[in-house]
Amino acid sequence: MSAKVFSALWSEIEAIGRVSSGGYMRYALEQPELVLRDWFRNQAHRRDMPVTDDGNGNLFAWWGDQWGRDAVLTGSHFDSVPHGGGYDGPLGIVSAFLAIDQLRAAGYTPAKPIAVVAFVEEEGGRFGLPCLGSRLLTGAIEPARAAALTDRDGVTFGEALGATPAGPLPGLTSRIGALVELHIEQGRQLEAPVGVASAIWPHGRWRFDFTGHGDHAGTTRMADRRDPMLTFAYTVLAANKEARLAGAHATMARVEVEPNATNAIPSLVRGWLDARAADTPTMDAVVDAVVKRATERAGRDGTEVVVTAESISEEVTFDTALAGRLSAMLGDAPILPTSAGHDAGVLSAKVPTAMLFVRNPTGISHSPAEFAEPGDCASGVDALATVLRELT
Ligand code: HGY
Ligand code: MN
Ligand code: MN
Numbered sequence: 352m353s354a355k356v357f358s359a360l361w362s363e364i365e366a367i368g369r370v371s372s373g374g375y376m377r378y379a380l381e382q383p384e385l386v387l388r389d390w391f392r393n394q395a396h397r398r399d400m401p402v403t404d405d406g407n408g409n410l411f412a413w414w415g416d417q418w419g420r421d422a423v424l425t426g427s428h429f430d431s432v433p434h435g436g437g438y439d440g441p442l443g444i445v446s447a448f449l450a451i452d453q454l455r456a457a458g459y460t461p462a463k464p465i466a467v468v469a470f471v472e473e474e475g476g477r478f479g480l481p482c483l484g485s486r487l488l489t490g491a492i493e494p495a496r497a498a499a500l501t502d503r504d505g506v507t508f509g510e511a512l513g514a515t516p517a518g519p520l521p522g523l524t525s526r527i528g529a530l531v532e533l534h535i536e537q538g539r540q541l542e543a544p545v546g547v548a549s550a551i552w553p554h555g556r557w558r559f560d561f562t563g564h565g566d567h568a569g570t571t572r573m574a575d576r577r578d579p580m581l582t583f584a585y586t587v588l589a590a591n592k593e594a595r596l597a598g599a600h601a602t603m604a605r606v607e608v609e610p611n612a613t614n615a616i617p618s619l620v621r622g623w624l625d626a627r628a629a630d631t632p633t634m635d636a637v638v639d640a641v642v643k644r645a646t647e648r649a650g651r652d653g654t655e656v657v658v659t660a661e662s663i664s665e666e667v668t669f670d671t672a673l674a675g676r677l678s679a680m681l682g683d684a685p686i687l688p689t690s691a692g693h694d695a696g697v698l699s700a701k702v703p704t705a706m707l708f709v710r711n712p713t714g715i716s717h718s719p720a721e722f723a724e725p726g727d728c729a730s731g732v733d734a735l736a737t738v739l740r741e742l743t
Pocket of ligand 3: 428437440474534692693
């Protein structure tokens with residue numbers, strides 16, 4: 352694959368959903384992500400690939416029998432974090448179509464069906480739960496719970512989908528033989544153009560509800576305050592410290608304040624903790640320590656704190672033999688872990704899965720600065736075509 356051919360297709364979606372920050376606002380099942388879903392259908396149509404929806408919002412474009420035995424899925428997601436990068440997700444879908452083009456141009460006919468997949472709501476940016484589409488496909492979440500998830504405007508996932516999600520695919524493990532997700536690398540570990548994933552760190556999201564006494568910012572004496580913003584601020588620092596001490600990653604980057612007025616002491620501060628570590632005991636220990644310190648501080652501030660685990664993603668170890676095979680067929684491509692979550696991680700609980708990483712020169716992601724060189728993206732397509740040929 353030439354960088355020129357890659358860039359030609361990439362340029363078709365590059366501006367969709369990009370805003371003045373240079374980042375992307377692509378929330379699941381609303382404009383402009385719906386435009387990308389139409390682009391997906393158009394790409395499939397151009398390639399005589401019928402498109403099916405699994406009733407959960409995931410799209411599948413088929414080369415071969417739809418849901419034929421041992422189908423090999425390849426793809427990723429269109430949705431982004433707010434003001435996120437353009438490669439996280441879409442690179443896997445664009446590369447999948449191009450890899451199929453390359454195989455067809457070489458006269459290859461797969462012995463098993465191949466489907467390009469676009470998973471819905473991978474980032475959890477609209478409905479708050481990451482990998483929602485792949486969790487529904489694999490039965491990792493109850494359809495009723497998924498349907499009731501709401502976005503910032505109170506719209507439920509069921510309303511956005513236009514139906515109650517269908518839930519797990521019947522006969523999933525016999526109908527899906529493997530999933531290969533190509534993704535831009537999101538750390539600073541990959542020196543080669545293409546790498547193979549070995550594992551995904553366990554990670555999760557916890558909502559901290561800090562409640563206190565709303566009051567006048569000007570007339571309330573400092574000694575009389577029960578200010579939940581203080582407890583929140585302390586918790587942010589505690590999360591950072593506990594993570595550093597444990598060699599883990601912890602972030603509190605999303606906050607909601609009521610009433611969120613310059614001259615009113617808040618009654619409620621809602622903050623989300625994103626915590627991750629190389630193993631589950633370490634992640635749990637970090638979260639427990641943060642909850643303990645938040646609770647102690649609340650006692651001193653005269654506030655309350657309630658913590659709710661909103662989503663947990665278990666540790667993933669990709670099929671070691673498969674990762675080794677892929678690395679070998681890709682010129683001993685590096686095998687490396689990631690602390691970013693992916694739909695492939697969710698599917699790995701049910702079917703053999705692998706991930707290919709494309710070099711990210713800065714390692715920056717979930718930011719407008721996210722970028723991958725067209726030449727490396729073209730190498731990613733070559734690698735994906737090689738892997739799809741091997742698996743089918
Ligand atoms: O948060 C993650 O790791 C992924 O980007 N959803
Ligand atoms: Mn992401
Ligand atoms: Mn992603």
